[in-house]
Amino acid sequence: MSSGISSTTPAVTRRAQTRLGIALITPLMILVAVFFVLPMCSAIYYSFVDFDGINPNPEFVGLDNYTRMFTDPEVWHALGNNAIWIVLGTAAPLAIGLVLALLLWNVKRGNMFYRLAFFLPYVLPGIAIGIVWGWIYDPVNGWLNKALQSFGLGHLATGWLGEPDSALYAVLATAIWASTGFILIIFLSALRNVDTEQIDASRLDGANAAQRLWHIILPQIMPVFLMVTTITLVGGFSVFDIIFIMTGGGPANATNVMGTYAYNSAFKVSDISYGTTLALLITALSVPCAVLLNRLQRRLSLQGTGA
Amino acid sequence: MIDITVSERDRLQLPEALNRPAATEENAASPRRKTALAGKHVLLIALALISLFPVILIISTALKTEADVRVDPFSLFSSFSLENITTAWTEGHFGEYLGNSLLLTVPSTLLVVVLSTMAGYTFARLPFRGRSVAFYLVVLGLLVPFFTYMIPLYFQLRGLALLDTLAGAILILTSTGVSFGTFFMRAFFSDLPTELEQAARVDGCSEWQIFLKVMLPLVGSGASALGVFTFLQNWNNFLVPLLYLPGGEFRPLTTGLYQFTGGRSIDVGPLAAGTLITILPVIVLFLVMQRQVASGFISGAVKG
Numbered sequence: 001m002s003s004g005i006s007s008t009t010p011a012v013t014r015r016a017q018t019r020l021g022i023a024l025i026t027p028l029m030i031l032v033a034v035f036f037v038l039p040m041c042s043a044i045y046y047s048f049v050d051f052d053g054i055n056p057n058p059e060f061v062g063l064d065n066y067t068r069m070f071t072d073p074e075v076w077h078a079l080g081n082n083a084i085w086i087v088l089g090t091a092a093p094l095a096i097g098l099v100l101a102l103l104l105w106n107v108k109r110g111n112m113f114y115r116l117a118f119f120l121p122y123v124l125p126g127i128a129i130g131i132v133w134g135w136i137y138d139p140v141n142g143w144l145n146k147a148l149q150s151f152g153l154g155h156l157a158t159g160w161l162g163e164p165d166s167a168l169y170a171v172l173a174t175a176i177w178a179s180t181g182f183i184l185i186i187f188l189s190a191l192r193n194v195d196t197e198q199i200d201a202s203r204l205d206g207a208n209a210a211q212r213l214w215h216i217i218l219p220q221i222m223p224v225f226l227m228v229t230t231i232t233l234v235g236g237f238s239v240f241d242i243i244f245i246m247t248g249g250g251p252a253n254a255t256n257v258m259g260t261y262a263y264n265s266a267f268k269v270s271d272i273s274y275g276t277t278l279a280l281l282i283t284a285l286s287v288p289c290a291v292l293l294n295r296l297q298r299r300l301s302l303q304g305t306g307a
Numbered sequence: 308m309i310d311i312t313v314s315e316r317d318r319l320q321l322p323e324a325l326n327r328p329a330a331t332e333e334n335a336a337s338p339r340r341k342t343a344l345a346g347k348h349v350l351l352i353a354l355a356l357i358s359l360f361p362v363i364l365i366i367s368t369a370l371k372t373e374a375d376v377r378v379d380p381f382s383l384f385s386s387f388s389l390e391n392i393t394t395a396w397t398e399g400h401f402g403e404y405l406g407n408s409l410l411l412t413v414p415s416t417l418l419v420v421v422l423s424t425m426a427g428y429t430f431a432r433l434p435f436r437g438r439s440v441a442f443y444l445v446v447l448g449l450l451v452p453f454f455t456y457m458i459p460l461y462f463q464l465r466g467l468a469l470l471d472t473l474a475g476a477i478l479i480l481t482s483t484g485v486s487f488g489t490f491f492m493r494a495f496f497s498d499l500p501t502e503l504e505q506a507a508r509v510d511g512c513s514e515w516q517i518f519l520k521v522m523l524p525l526v527g528s529g530a531s532a533l534g535v536f537t538f539l540q541n542w543n544n545f546l547v548p549l550l551y552l553p554g555g556e557f558r559p560l561t562t563g564l565y566q567f568t569g570g571r572s573i574d575v576g577p578l579a580a581g582t583l584i585t586i587l588p589v590i591v592l593f594l595v596m597q598r599q600v601a602s603g604f605i606s607g608a609v610k611g
């Protein structure tokens with residue numbers, strides 16, 4: 001716990017603490033003000049004017065950008081893609097991460113190798129991930145189509161990133177590959193705190209693996225489970241890099257999410273104001289969602305610990 | 308807290324191993340258990356290979372002869388040559404990009420660690436009016452996606468004459484890292500016992516001395532975990548150099564690779580070599596520091 005302002009703290013100490021505190025956070029606050037608060041204010045300003053990036057005195061247009069946004073069918077399409085990304089991009093890594101963590105739980109031999117192998121994708125740069133998965137999805141020479149052919153599933157082979165039907169899921173699969181290692185490592189550390197005596201006792205009572213998982217293991221790792229869910233869900237709102245790198249939102253807007261749509265509106269057609277308004281929408285959706293999830297997680301984790 | 312340091316982990320594992328000898332594989336006696344265990348390892352090795360396959364593919368394609376790449380670009384280890392690496396290093400300018408990546412990553416990482424440590428201490432242990440407002444402002448930076456303000460930031464940077472300068476890119480990389488860093492270091496400082504600073508105060512230490520001489524040495528492991536994590540983040544950062552270093556003079560490895568992919572005829576061999584040059588430092592750093600990386604991720608994520 002941090003030391004609160006207690007009545008026993010002498011005034012001299014409190015003044016000295018205030019002086020030191022202000023000195024220590026001033027450089028950070030300047031940085032945050034200039035490189036975060038100021039551009040956020042400009043973003044809100046841009047959303048009320050018609051700014052093309054050149055005109056120094058853009059015209060005030062009121063809520064025009066907002067009305068345009070809510071009547072733009074591409075916005076709903078992009079939000080739909082964001083929703084698919086949030087649901088599948090959270091559920092799949094959580095499920096795979098949990099299964100891997102349970103498999104690795106009591107493995108002693110080779111444990112370090114497995115952890116490295118599964119965690120490594122998480123630390124690779126997005127651009128390298130995009131390039132190598134582009135090779136795997138390559139319609140002619142790619143490993144995925146070759147593998148399908150060798151399993152007699154050649155009819156399923158397609159140009160994964162080039163086809164509107166498959167592109168979003170192909171990029172999503174790549175993102176799942178890249179993020180699962182992080183979740184696995186966190187689950188492994190949570191499993192280490194699980195009370196093993198309870199599990200042994202339930203084994204003697206004849207509980208099967210599924211029952212042990214559901215009644216003993218999952219409740220004990222619930223706080224961590226919810227924390228990981230929150231992080232991954234909120235990350236789903238702000239997905240941008242990997243789609244930008246792999247498809248740029250194409251083909252034919254098939255992989256557009258709010259981030260890529262905002263970027264393309266601002267920089268490809270020089271509609272800075274509209275692009276900024278689009279970007280503000282996703283912030284308006286994701287920040288309250290993050291706060292809500294965090295509250296929920298705190299409440300549940302307090303219950304979980306019996307506090 | 309759920310954070311596990313190395314020593315704690317050993318402490319936790321020891322009694323478990325003593326209490327349940329049958330469950331550890333070294334003592335797995337029955338043949339049925341042995342088969343089950345072998346099956347588990349076969350499954351795990353297969354999954355690990357799938358996980359590593361893209362990295363293997365990069366290495367294999369980078370180390371083939373150019374002629375072989377032309378025939379079948381992605382077959383595994385069909386020939387060996389360093390010609391793709393030399394092409395990427397010289398003609399592809401990846402040697403230069405490597406230098407630029409270091410110029411961007413090292414200063415921004417140091418700045419993130421120093422600023423976050425200072426602010427983390429304040430937010431954990433130095434109460435004063437207005438502190439929580441400042442803290443929420445910093446935390447908001449964690450929640451707002453970068454693409455929301457990256458466009459106005461572009462025009463602002465141009466106005467400050469920092470567009471296309473190393474200083475501008477370093478400051479932006481720093482500002483994108485300090486929210487998490489402050490959050491992270493605050494958790495470490497919060498865990499230290501209050502008795503320490505009270506004892507130091509009785510001994511006549513000033514508030515500055517308490518911070519520098521008593522508290523700071525105790526968060527070394529946290530600061531170095533944050534350092535490794537931030538280094539990886541900044542090394543891998545793609546958007547900051549793409550948007551704010553458009554001229555190409557300070558182009559780092561990530562955007563160097565990107566502009567390589569945009570050409571009409573993509574040279575797979577040198578592109579693979581460039582990718583290898585980009586990820587090699589990441590892999591080496593990760594292997595050497597993996598304990599710190601993992602524990603850093605975990606404590607950063609779990610403590611909060």
